[in-house]
Structures are given as C-alpha cells and as structure tokens.
Amino acid sequence: MNYKAVIDAGYNSFRLSLYSIFPNLSFRLTASLKDYVRLGLGVSEGKPIPEENVKRAEITLRKFKEFLDRKGIKEAEILGTSAFRYASNGTEVSDRLSSIIGFPITVLSGEEEGRYSALAVINTLPIEDGIIFDLGGGSLEIAYVSQRKIRDVYQFPLGGLRMMDKNPEEIKKEVRIALASLPSSKGILVGSGGNLRAIAKMDLKLEGEKLDQIHGYSVSYERIAKYAKILPSMSISERSQLPGIDKERALTIHSAAIVVKELMEIMGKDKVMTSAFGLREGILIESEIENVDKLREFWMEGVSYNFNVEPFVDSYREALKETKDVAVSTAFYLLQLMKASNFLDPYMGCYKVFREITIPGYTADEINVITTLCALAKKFKKKYYNKVKKLIDKDTILVKAKKVKELHEAYELGVRKW
Structure with a gap:
C-alpha cells in the first residue's frame, strides 16, 4: 500500500493523518492521531511561543514519531501554520520540533x-x-x-x-x-x-x-x-x-x-x-480538477479502489449520457460496486455503507438522495422515502429508482449485458 503521512502542526491542535494513495491519486484517510497541543495559546504578534507550549508539542511529536516508526513510514510532510508565523521564536521552535519528529517542518504563509x-x-x-x-x-x-x-x-x-x-x-x-x-x-x-x-x-x-x-x-x-x-x-x-x-x-x-x-x-x-x-x-492533489463531471469520475474511481475493485467508470459515463441524471447514474455505479464487492444485498449494502462513509464530489443532500435511490430500487418503503421527502417528491424518486434498478440489472461489473 502506498501511504502518505501529513502532520498539521496547528495553532490549536496537532494532527497526524495517514492516507492510502490510490493509482489515480485519489486517497482515503487510513489513520488519524490528534492532540490539542495549543501551541499558539498566549501568543500574539511578535511575542514568543511559551516554553510550556513547546514542551507539549514535543510530547505529541514523540507519540507521532513512534506511530510512524512502527508503521514503517519513512517520510512525512509537516505543515506549520499561524503560531509559527506570528511568534518571534517561530523559526527556532520549528527547528527544535523538526529534530524531534525527524522531518523538517514547512511553515506556510x-x-x-x-x-x-x-x-x-x-x-x-x-x-x-x-x-x-x-x-x-x-x-x-x-x-x-x-x-x-x-x-x-x-x-x-x-x-x-x-x-x-x-x-x-x-x-x-x-x-x-x-x-x-x-x-x-x-x-x-x-x-x-x-x-x-x-x-x-x-x-x-x-x-x-x-x-x-x-x-x-x-x-x-x-x-x-x-x-x-x-x-x-x-x-x-x-x-x-x-x-x-x-x-x-x-x-x-x-x-x-x-x-x-x-x-x-x-x-x-x-x-x-x-x-x-x-x-x-x-497538499495531496496538486491542482484544481477542472470540472464537476471529472471531479465525480475521479472520486468514483477512488471509491472503487477503496473496495479493492478495479474502477469501471465508463459505465457511469454511459448511464449519465443515457439518463442525464447524476443521482441515478451514481446510485447505479455504487450498486455495481457493491455487487462486485460480494455484498449479498447490493441495494441495502449501498444504502447502509454509503451513508456511513464520506464520498467526495457530492453534497450531503446529494448523498442522501443517491443512497435512498439504492434502497427504493429494491422496494419502496416509507421509512426510506421519509429521509428525503424534503428534497424530492415521491413520484419523481420512484421514477428514478426504477431506472436505477433497470440499469443495475442490465450491467455486470460495469459491462452492459444486453
């Protein structure tokens, strides 16, 4: 697995995030450690970071280093923020803390x-x-x-x-x-x-x-x-x-x-x-993904890698071209992914799993509708529709759910059967 470690040495808290990096350069947060170091507590423009704050930071970074060493992580990117910028001894403190963790702290403007x-x-x-x-x-x-x-x-x-x-x-x-x-x-x-x-x-x-x-x-x-x-x-x-x-x-x-x-x-x-x-x-993605369509395809690939399934995004594009409906096309893709991941009930797998994990590229309301489409594509139940009734009327979502089921039954691992 290709890992990327990032430490945010913030004014209030320090957080170590370990990401799994996928072949298309999308990512998943795999582990996270956090301490409220409060490095910037009592710091004002041109004043030094107090020694007690620095000592708290040293304790935290030793914990982070132990974790990285035990996981065999040889590189980490450490980002210093406003406490280092404001303080008169910011450079001195960043050098001191860098020696503890074993990697240089980059103080951002x-x-x-x-x-x-x-x-x-x-x-x-x-x-x-x-x-x-x-x-x-x-x-x-x-x-x-x-x-x-x-x-x-x-x-x-x-x-x-x-x-x-x-x-x-x-x-x-x-x-x-x-x-x-x-x-x-x-x-x-x-x-x-x-x-x-x-x-x-x-x-x-x-x-x-x-x-x-x-x-x-x-x-x-x-x-x-x-x-x-x-x-x-x-x-x-x-x-x-x-x-x-x-x-x-x-x-x-x-x-x-x-x-x-x-x-x-x-x-x-x-x-x-x-x-x-x-x-x-x-810092994990170098530039802006140019449009929303490519953004969603990028993260559909990422979600596939997350489930150890080779992406089949062409089927998402085909569904989107046919339906011109992002919610229907995404629900269909996620159902195919659940089936490829050996879920006995892809419909309820899609509904339950993707309400619990974050799928980038979509708003919370969109995910609410998409996952509900998965459930209603199997069978209409009022308890599922009630979760989205403020967002979409019943007749409309039933038409969409029917289309999701048609698409799901027409494809196998992203390939149209007939």
Whole structure:
C-alpha cells in the first residue's frame, strides 16, 4: 500500500493523518492521531511561543514519531501554520520540533495555507464559484473561487483559540474591522476547520437531520446566528454536553461561531456549507480538477479502489449520457460496486455503507438522495422515502429508482449485458 503521512502542526491542535494513495491519486484517510497541543495559546504578534507550549508539542511529536516508526513510514510532510508565523521564536521552535519528529517542518504563509485549504474543498465538492474559508485556532483564511479556479487569498488573525477569551462584542468588532475591505462574490460560502465541523455535527443532531454526513452539509444563517448568541452564554461544561462538542472543542466553538456569523453577514450569505476536507488534504492533489463531471469520475474511481475493485467508470459515463441524471447514474455505479464487492444485498449494502462513509464530489443532500435511490430500487418503503421527502417528491424518486434498478440489472461489473 502506498501511504502518505501529513502532520498539521496547528495553532490549536496537532494532527497526524495517514492516507492510502490510490493509482489515480485519489486517497482515503487510513489513520488519524490528534492532540490539542495549543501551541499558539498566549501568543500574539511578535511575542514568543511559551516554553510550556513547546514542551507539549514535543510530547505529541514523540507519540507521532513512534506511530510512524512502527508503521514503517519513512517520510512525512509537516505543515506549520499561524503560531509559527506570528511568534518571534517561530523559526527556532520549528527547528527544535523538526529534530524531534525527524522531518523538517514547512511553515506556510497565510496565503499558502488558504490556498491548500481551498484546493481541498474545490477537489471534494461540486462547486463552481464562491468563497472558501478555513477557520483555525489562530487564523482565518479566505479564498475567492471563480470557475473552479482559486483567484485571491486573504489571511486574518481571527482564530477560535486566539479570540476565545474576548467578549462577543469585541469579537464582532474585530471581525468587522478586519474584513471590511473584502470584496463581495457570487456563489456559495464553504468552510473548513474543526470548529465549523463541530458546529455542523451539532446542528445535524439538534435539527434531527436524516444523514450523519457533514461533508457538503449546509447550515443556515438563522441557525449559525442562534449558536453565536447562545454558545458564549454557556459555560465550557455546558457546551461540552452538546452533541458533537467535546470538552476541548468547547473552549473555542463559541468564538468561532461568532466569526462565522459575522463573515456570513459581511458576505451576504444565507447558508454555509461544511467541508470535511481542508489543509492536510489540499497538499495531496496538486491542482484544481477542472470540472464537476471529472471531479465525480475521479472520486468514483477512488471509491472503487477503496473496495479493492478495479474502477469501471465508463459505465457511469454511459448511464449519465443515457439518463442525464447524476443521482441515478451514481446510485447505479455504487450498486455495481457493491455487487462486485460480494455484498449479498447490493441495494441495502449501498444504502447502509454509503451513508456511513464520506464520498467526495457530492453534497450531503446529494448523498442522501443517491443512497435512498439504492434502497427504493429494491422496494419502496416509507421509512426510506421519509429521509428525503424534503428534497424530492415521491413520484419523481420512484421514477428514478426504477431506472436505477433497470440499469443495475442490465450491467455486470460495469459491462452492459444486453
């Protein structure tokens, strides 16, 4: 197996991600280790990183090194972010930590950090135009995207940990001043970063959504505004009792919610879409996948490799040409993949498996419809349709499900039988 190890040495947390790299250069997260090092805690522009923070980082990197050594991983890419950029001793600390892990730390500029994060979003979600932001512990990066190309990138010292001790009005004022000169943009608003993902997980549970899928999941401005108002009034203990929020995340989620709310107001956006992919994944693919059709084919191949099945994407193209329906064509392809993987019931295998794993290239609503098509292609059951009735009417989805079944029965391992 071809592995790629990436360590994100962030302002708030350090995370080691180990990816399996497939022949088409798509990937799967295979292992992940994380520590809330809080390297940037107490660091302001031009001030040093405190010694106690560095010692916590050393302990974490020794753990990471032991893991890499035991797995026989000989190379790792280590990305240093805003704590190293802001601190007067950032270079000294990066050299010291590099000697612990045995690989050099690359300290990214704010623009590089924002570009890599945006690249991950573009290459895992079907977006054309919009604004992509990465909200970390120490900084906020904002990238403008047009026709799936990254145009401009901005960086601001507005991270969740950096602002956690400020009162809501101070945070609002600081965000408003910092972002005042940003241009507006058409298209959607998409965000990455641990705090936004935690907000999305919480929202999924509180709103009773039917799919545990945060990649491509959208949260409305009204709900973000509600969280930005309520979370700061709660204690850390109270916040940690909320669904999707652990004790460590409870320290920063309140300030992050305010930053997201203010950003949405400034940009005039009524919802924010969440990306499960960010900086670490951004360095795995060198450039923007040029269009959404190729994006989806790329990840259909990746999903096939994930199940140790040689891709048969030509059948997806044939189905798409015939039906002009992405949901039908994708459901058909996933059914074929389940059959090739020896699932006794490909229909329910498709429904259950692909609601539990992240399939890049699609929004959460699209995955909800696609997996439900798999189930309904076998037999209509109200409990399955109820999960998508807000997205598609019954008659329409039944017609689509019938077509999915016809295609599935007409093919074997991606080859049409008749």
